[in-house]
Every structure is written in C-alpha cells, then in structure tokens.
Amino acid sequence: MKLNRAGNGTKFSADLESRPLSVRSSVARKRKFTEFIKPMLATLTDEPFDHADWIFELKWDGYRAVAEVDGRSVKLYSRNGLSFSELYPKVADALAGLNSHFVLDGEIVVLDENGKPSFQKLQQFSNYPSLKIVYYVFDCLSYQGKDLKDLPLLERKKILRHALVENEVVKYSDHIERAGISFFKKAVKMNLEGVMAKHANSLYDLGRRTGNWLKIKNHNSNEAVIAGYTSPRASRQYFGALILGIFVKGTLKYIGHTGTGFTDSILKDLHRKMQPLVRKRSPFDETIPVNTSVTWLVPKLVCNVKFTELTNDGLMRHPVFMGLRIDKKAKEVNHVESKMKATRKTPAKVKKATGKTGGKDQINDETLIANGHRVKLTNQNKVYWPDEGFTKGDVVQYYNDISSYILPYLKDRPQSLKRNPDGIKNKGFFHKDAGANAPDWVKHVSIHAESTNRNVEYILCNNKATLIYLNNLGCIEINPWNSRIKKPDNPDYLILDIDPSENNSFDEVIDVTLFVKDLLDKAGATSYCKTSGATGMHIYVPLHGAYTYEQARPFAELVANRCTEQCAIATTERSLKKRKGRIYVDYLQNSKGQTLSSVYSLRPVPGATISTPLQWKEVKHGLTPKAFNIKTIHKRLSKTGDLFQGVLKDRNNLAKCLRNLEKV
Numbered sequence: 001m002k003l004n005r006a007g008n009g010t011k012f013s014a015d016l017e018s019r020p021l022s023v024r025s026s027v028a029r030k031r032k033f034t035e036f037i038k039p040m041l042a043t044l045t046d047e048p049f050d051h052a053d054w055i056f057e058l059k060w061d062g063y064r065a066v067a068e069v070d071g072r073s074v075k076l077y078s079r080n081g082l083s084f085s086e087l088y089p090k091v092a093d094a095l096a097g098l099n100s101h102f103v104l105d106g107e108i109v110v111l112d113e114n115g116k117p118s119f120q121k122l123q124q125f126s127n128y129p130s131l132k133i134v135y136y137v138f139d140c141l142s143y144q145g146k147d148l149k150d151l152p153l154l155e156r157k158k159i160l161r162h163a164l165v166e167n168e169v170v171k172y173s174d175h176i177e178r179a180g181i182s183f184f185k186k187a188v189k190m191n192l193e194g195v196m197a198k199h200a201n202s203l204y205d206l207g208r209r210t211g212n213w214l215k216i217k218n219h220n221s222n223e224a225v226i227a228g229y230t231s232p233r234a235s236r237q238y239f240g241a242l243i244l245g246i247f248v249k250g251t252l253k254y255i256g257h258t259g260t261g262f263t264d265s266i267l268k269d270l271h272r273k274m275q276p277l278v279r280k281r282s283p284f285d286e287t288i289p290v291n292t293s294v295t296w297l298v299p300k301l302v303c304n305v306k307f308t309e310l311t312n313d314g315l316m317r318h319p320v321f322m323g324l325r326i327d328k329k330a331k332e333v334n335h336v337e338s339k340m341k342a343t344r345k346t347p348a349k350v351k352k353a354t355g356k357t358g359g360k361d362q363i364n365d366e367t368l369i370a371n372g373h374r375v376k377l378t379n380q381n382k383v384y385w386p387d388e389g390f391t392k393g394d395v396v397q398y399y400n401d402i403s404s405y406i407l408p409y410l411k412d413r414p415q416s417l418k419r420n421p422d423g424i425k426n427k428g429f430f431h432k433d434a435g436a437n438a439p440d441w442v443k444h445v446s447i448h449a450e451s452t453n454r455n456v457e458y459i460l461c462n463n464k465a466t467l468i469y470l471n472n473l474g475c476i477e478i479n480p481w482n483s484r485i486k487k488p489d490n491p492d493y494l495i496l497d498i499d500p501s502e503n504n505s506f507d508e509v510i511d512v513t514l515f516v517k518d519l520l521d522k523a524g525a526t527s528y529c530k531t532s533g534a535t536g537m538h539i540y541v542p543l544h545g546a547y548t549y550e551q552a553r554p555f556a557e558l559v560a561n562r563c564t565e566q567c568a569i570a571t572t573e574r575s576l577k578k579r580k581g582r583i584y585v586d587y588l589q590n591s592k593g594q595t596l597s598s599v600y601s602l603r604p605v606p607g608a609t610i611s612t613p614l615q616w617k618e619v620k621h622g623l624t625p626k627a628f629n630i631k632t633i634h635k636r637l638s639k640t641g642d643l644f645q646g647v648l649k650d651r652n653n654l655a656k657c658l659r660n661l662e663k664v
Contacts, residue, residue, distance in 0.1 A: 031083035037066050037141065038207030039079050039105050042196060044337045045214040048184035052641035053201065053405075055154065055175040056183045059194040059215055060136055061117040062109035063327055067135070069095050069102045078327035084108060088125065091135045094169035102163075103142035105204075106173065109134050116192065119304055120266070123323040127265070137164060138173035138196075141204055149204035152408065156204070180216075187218055194218040199404045201642065203411070205463070208372050212404050221306045222316070223325055223333045227252060227283050228296040229274065230259075237264070238271035242321065243288060245299060247334045252283050252299055255314060255336060256307070257290070261321030270324070273301065302328050310338045368400070370465040373441045377472050384423035384476065390608050390630065396471045398602060398630055403464040405642055406478065406600040410467070413480035414445060414458030414488075416595045421474030424604040428474070435459045442466050445485050449593075460485065476604040477533070479595035487545045488592060493647055494541040494556045495596060497532070497586035501579050506535070507621045508569055512583045513537045514619060515567045519559050523661040525652045528644055531625040533603035533611035538596060540644075544651035549592050555654050556587035558661055599644045602630065612636070613644040 048056075065084055068075040074095045076084045085092040088108055095104075110125050111132045112118040121128050140160035141149050148156050157175065164172050176183050177200070184195050194217040202212035224244035232240045241259035245252045262270070277298040282288065302325045307316035314336065366377040380393035399406070420428035435444025435457030443460040461467050461478065470478065482491035498513050500506075513529065516539055520527045528540045543552060563585050564570045571582040589596055597603060601611045612628035628636065 031086060033075065033077055033081040033083065036075075036077055036081035037068070037103065039064060039066055040139075040205050040207070040213060041209035042198075042213035042215045043209055043211050045197065045216055048180045048195065048216050049197070050179055050181050051638060052178050053199060053637070054180060054197050055157075055177050055200050056180045057138055057173055057175045057196045057198065058187060058192060059196050059217070060107035060109045060173070061119045061193045062107045062122055062136075065091075065106060065108045065135065067095050067102065067104040067106070067137075069098055069100065069104070071099055071101055080327055080329065080332075082326055088133060090133055091169055094135065094167050097167060098165060098170065100163065100165075101142070101144045102140065104137045104160075104164075105139035105141060106135050106137035109136055116190070120261075120323045124265070124269070133169060135170050136173040137170060138175075139204065140164075149206070150411065152201040152203065153198055154200045184216055184218075192218060193221070201408055201645070202404055203407070205371065210371070210464075217337075219306050220309065220316075220338050221304060221322070222336045222338075223302050223328055224255060224305050224316075224319075225252065225299045225330045225333050226274070226297060226301040226303055227254075227299045228288075228294045229271075230257070230290060230292045230294055233292070236267070238267040239274075239295075240292065242303070243290070243294060243296075244303075244305065244316070244319065245284065246336060247299075247331055250331075251285060253314075254284055254286060254288050256316040256319050258305060258319040258321050260319075261306075266321075266323075273324075277301065300330050302326075302330055302333055310336060368396070368468055370400075370468060371441075371463045373439070373465040375465050375468045375472065377468070382423070384420070384604075385606070385608055386423065386425060387606060388608060392472075392474075394608075394630065395476055395602060396468055399467050399471050400464065401634065402600055403467055405637065406598060407461070407463065407467065408648060409598050409600070409644070410461040410478065410480050412460055412462065412484040412486065413482075414447060414485065414593075415461050415470070416479045416481075416593075417459065417470060417473065417475050418477050418479050418604075419474040420476045420604045424476070424606070428476075428604065431473075432456050432458060434473075439469065442469060447488070476602050478598045478601045480598050481593065481595060482590065483545070483549075483592065489548050490545040491543060491547075491549055491552060491590065492545050493543055494552055495589045496539040496541075496556060496559060497584075497589050497596065498537040498539065499532075499584040499586050500535050501576060501581050501583065503581055504535075504569075504583055506624060508583060509535070509537055510619055510621055510623060512563065512567060512570050512585065513539065515570065516559060516563050516585065517616065517619070519562055519661065519664065520657075522664045523555075523559070523657040525657045526646065526650050528613065528647050529616065529619060530599050530611055530613040530644065531609070531628055533597055533601060533609045533625065533628075534605050535625070537619075538611070540647045541652055542647050542650035543654070544649075546651055547654055549590055552654060553587065553590045555658055555661075556590050558658065560585040560587040562661065562664065599647075600633075613642070615640075615643060 064079050074092050076092050109117045110122040140156050143159055143163050180197055187195050197214040199212040226242050227245045228243040229239040230241045241257045243257045245254050274297055277300055279296050279298050282296050283299045304322040304325055305319045306322055307319040309317050366380055368375045382392045384390055384392055417431040417434050419431050433456045443462055444457050446455045446457055449456045496516055498509055500509050525541050530538050532538055560572050564572050569582050570585050571579050573579050597611050599611055599613055603609050607626050608630040609625055610628050610633045
C-alpha cells in the first residue's frame with residue numbers, strides 16, 4: 001500500500017486505513033490544526049439564471065475540504081480545521097502523489113452504486129470499501145508557491161486545469177459558462193444537490209460568505225443540532241426520532257424532528273454516540289411538541305437534514321436525516337436555508353436601524369455587512385441628483401451591485417477620493433490623505449508626496465466593504481491610480497483622454513477618438529475605450545506594468561501630437577481659452593499619482609451616467625454617453641459582460657509600436 005504523509009510527518013499505515021472509522025471517533029477528532037485556511041463561502045439564491053459573466057459548477061454533496069500539498073507533506077482539513085487525513089487516507093494518499101506544491105479547495109465525495117454522491121455513505125465510508133471516494137477540486141489558491149487568490153476565478157481555474165494531474169481519487173471539477181438555467185435543469189433531472197454559480201472575475205475571499213459565489217439548491221437541506229431523541233416504537237430499536245434545533249442569538253430554537261433516513265447500523269451507531277451527552281433537562285427554553293418520552297442531550301452533535309419546505313413558524317416539513325457533520329460546531333448552526341425564501345438580488349444584507357433622538361426618528365441610518373465588516377451608512381435618503389431624484393442610497397446600491405465588475409480595476413491602487421457629500425450641484429473636493437481616519441479594516445498605504453514633502457495615507461479599495469465605505473463618504477465617482485502599490489512607478493496602461501471644449505458635439509468627440517484609434521492600429525497597439533461618463537472618451541493602451549511612466553509617456557505624447565497634426569479639430573493645448581473650440585487630446589494623465597474616473601464609475605453629472613466600456617464597433621456617430629446610466633447599465637452588462645478585461649491582461653510592446661508610428 002502506498003503510504004501518505006500528513007502535515008506533521010505522521011504516516012497513515014495499512015492498519016489505520018483498514019480500521020472502521022466514524023466521523024465522531026476519537027481518531028477523527030484529535031487532530032485539529034491551529035493554523036489553517038478558511039475557505040470562501042457562498043450565499044444561497046432562489047433560482048438559476050443565465051449570465052455572461054458567471055460560471056456554473058455542480059454542487060457536490062460531501063465535505064468541503066482544503067488541501068495543502070507541498071510535495072513532501074499533505075494537510076487535508078475541513079472548513080474549521082479538523083483533519084480529514086485520518087478519516088479519508090485514500091484522499092490524502094492521492095494528494096501526496098501529485099508531486100507539486102498546491103493549495104486546493106474542493107469537496108470530498110463518496111459515489112454510491114449509481115455513481116451519485118451520497119453524504120450518508122461518506123459518513124461511514126470504511127463500511128463501504130467497494131464505493132469510490134473522490135476529491136473534486138474546483139479552485140486553486142496557490143501553485144508552486146505563487147499566491148493565486150487575487151487572480152480572477154477563471155484564471156485560477158485555468159491554472160488548476162493545466163497543472164492538476166488527475167488520478168483515481170483527485171479530479172478536476174469542471175464548469176460551464178453563461179448557461180445556468182439549462183445546467184440546473186440537468187442537475188434536477190439527475191436528482192443532484194444543485195449547482196454553484198460563481199462570478200468569473202471573483203477573487204478568492206478567505207473565510208467570507210460573498211455574493212460572488214451563489215448556491216442554487218435542488219433540495220432544501222440544512223445543518224441541525226441534535227437536542228434529544230424520542231423512545232422507539234414498534235419494531236424499531238435504539239430511538240424513534242431526533243429532536244432538532246438551531247442557535248438563535250445563543251438560544252436553542254426548535255426547528256422540527258425527524259424519524260426517517262436511518263438504517264439499522266446508523267440507529268445503533270448514532271445511539272451510541274448520543275449516550276455521553278444525555279442530560280436531565282431540556283436544552284430548549286420553549287416547550288417542545290412531542291407525544292412520547294424524550295431523552296434530552298447536550299446540544300453538541302450536528303447533523304445534515306433534507307426537508308421539503310419551511311413553515312411560517314420556521315419549522316422544517318418532512319425532514320430526513322442524512323448523516324452527522326464534523327465540519328461545523330453546534331453554535332455555528334444558527335439559521336435555516338430554504339431555497340424558497342432565498343434571494344440573489346442583495347447578497348450583502350442591509351439592515352435598517354430605527355431609533356429616536358430628541359423626539360425625532362433617526363432615519364436613513366443603515367448597516368451593510370460586506371466582507372465580514374459592518375459598514376455604517378448615513379443619510380441614505382439624501383438626494384444627490386435633484387432633477388432625477390437619485391439619492392445617496394442609490395449610489396450605495398449601485399456600487400454594491402456592480403462591485404464584482406469594478407473591484408478588479410481598483411485593487412491595490414491608491415485612491416484619490418473625489419467627494420460630493422452634498423450631491424452633484426456642489427463641486428465637491430478631493431481628499432487624498434484619508435487612510436489614517438478610516439476603520440482599521442480599510443487598507444491604506446503611506447506614499448511620499450514630493451509636492452508637499454510629506455507622506456499621504458492613500459486608501460486602497462480592495463473589497464466591497466471599502467468601496468461602500470467610500471460611497472458613504474460621498475464618493476460618487478471612484479478615481480484610482482494607473483499603477484499599483486507593488487510597482488507604483490509602472491502603470492498598467494497608458495491613457496489618452498479625449499476632452500471636448502464647451503461647444504463640441506459628441507460626434508466630434510467620436511471623430512477624434514477614431515482618429516486616435518487609427519493611429520494606434522497603425523502602431524500595432526491593442527487599445528480599449530470607454531465613455532468618460534461625462535462628455536469625453538478614454539482610450540486605454542495595456543502595458544501590464546512593463547514600463548515606467550517616464551518610458552511610456554513619450555508614446556502617448558507622440559500619438560497625441562500626430563493626431564493634432566493630422567486632425568484639424570484636435571489639440572494638445574490644455575487651456576480652454578487657448579483651445580479655440582478644439583478637442584483636447586490629453587496625454588498628461590500618464591504620470592504617477594494622476595487619476596481618471598474608473599471604468600464602471602458613476603459620475604456626479606446630470607443623468608447619473610456611468611463610465612462604460614465599449615466595443616470599437618459601437619464608437620460611431622449617434623452614440624451618446626447618456627445611454628449608459630444607473631438605470632441601464634445592468635441590462636447592458638447582462639448582454640455584453642465585462643468588455644474591459646483585456647486592459648489588465650494584454651501587454652503592448654511600446655518599442656515596436658514607437659518604431660511603427662514613426663513611419664506613419
């Protein structure tokens with residue numbers, strides 16, 4: 001037999017592997033890691049959907065497991081750090097054979113005689129030696145020592161697919177793109193648990209339950225705490241039904257009882273496990289509706305239960321016992337998930353707070369929970385757009401909904417905060433040195449400012465909680481640097497800002513934009529464009545941090561100068577008075593610390609317009625930036641997806657582009 005090595009060097013011998021192990025055995029419980037990775041969690045949603053920016057995977061009915069494999073040792077553990085290596089040595093052995101350095105996220109599953117996952121048989125896998133055990137891997141947090149958590153999901157899965165050498169036990173968990181509805185129908189037809197929906201650009205958020213990962217259930221299932229059992233009737237032995245509960249604010253609440261789902265061996269084994277927990281008094285504060293004698297238990301054991309629906313009182317109808325769980329503590333079981341009562345619209349819960357101060361209601365104060373942080377929101381009914389009626393709360397809701405799109409373009413980039421706390425009728429102000437006064441969970445970086453000869457604490461908008469915090473400060477628009485803190489002198493892209501004078505039409509803006517695009521094409525440069533969200537256009541040339549600002553800026557300057565030489569309505573004159581009605585091709589944005597409104601940023605202008613990426617074929621006469629606003633953007637994104645992804649992925653060879661352009 002092949003020997004496996006655990007993280008502490010322990011070998012799993014044939015003797016240990018052949019011993020029947022229960023999920024509640026002393027061997028299973030004794031090894032719990034003090035340092036372990038907490039996996040990213042998903043939010044329940046009510047129904048399947050199709051979306052260009054989402055992928056869909058099968059929802060496996062097993063144990064979520066993280067595997068740390070370094071070529072010499074294996075750590076395989078549950079979401080709460082309990083070792084799985086002793087329970088499932090076949091999985092640990094298979095992982096040891098990968099001969100690569102990985103941190104993997106997946107699910108341990110036992111397939112029944114029909115090839116379908118069986119959570120019950122996973123519980124007593126040693127009693128079913130003929131069944132197949134599989135570790136389905138659906139994510140990769142690290143490969144060969146390189147941290148992948150900050151890469152978009154599809155990039156992580158691509159690396160995983162190519163790097164993972166599958167064997168009999170370790171398998172890659174594949175996905176489909178866009179077609180969530182038909183995929184879910186197939187899962188239902190096969191009577192599987194359901195599907196997982198994941199945003200294709202989502203980063204790996206350790207230990208957080210996020211709206212970027214959603215679970216869509218075919219069956220209602222939930223964890224429940226076993227609080228007692230009734231006496232057996234007729235020919236049944238050991239016990240009749242289990243009394244089930246969950247913890248609500250520290251108090252055990254009754255959610256039903258189940259007398260089905262047990263085999264004779266499960267009845268015997270579970271009865272034995274419950275005996276050390278017997279107590280005289282009920283653990284409930286409420287009276288439990290039972291019509292036979294009950295043996296009460298210390299509420300410690302957690303089981304998995306399937307049910308048809310929830311009653312209005314929160315009780316499970318027709319619950320069926322599916323097996324014990326070791327990956328959750330009793331106190332963690334504090335809610336019941338029902339697919340009939342789930343919602344996808346606002347995964348990050350918004351809790352309205354009411355109170356009274358000085359005889360007046362405290363309205364508009366709310367708390368939004370995101371990334372595990374409570375973001376206090378104030379004055380949510382304050383009108384920011386007087387003509388349209390849009391409020392501060394609408395700004396928060398927009399960024400809450402759009403966060404998975406905009407955050408990849410903000411991560412690790414210092415933010416120059418443009419604040420409009422009184423709405424768009426006020427010019428607002430810039431606030432760069434904001435990090436020192438932010439909550440302790442908001443990341444910030446100290447950068448020396450040569451102009452003032454002091455350090456400035458710039459906020460880094462790396463997650464939804466920080467984004468919403470900025471919105472609550474009055475940041476209608478979001479303004480990131482072109483470079484990231486790891487390489488602050490190296491921009492990820494060049495920008496050409498097509499900025500009209502007061503009397504220019506947008507068709508004229510289009511003409512200059514296309515003239516610049518033609519020059520870039522002749523230079524052999526890949527480029528992307530977006531509306532500014534106001535009156536202009538922004539053209540991005542991806543560099544992937546390969547050049548410094550000083551090396552890259554001359555190319556932008558050459559493009560701007562060639563444009564003004566050959567296009568009568570273009571100028572590089574910055575002063576409005578000196579432009580003489582021409583359109584400014586601004587290349588000066590390409591300096592350290594300069595900012596433009598981010599892609600997908602709201603703008604504090606009439607119409608609540610959005611800086612929106614475009615396909616080049618859309619850039620033609622008749623286009624209007626007003627078409628892309630807070631009301632229309634979501635419908636557009638559902639059709640187009642993120643058109644700007646190449647800005648962070650592509651890389652132009654500026655030396656080659658310069659040589660080409662000099663010939664034009």
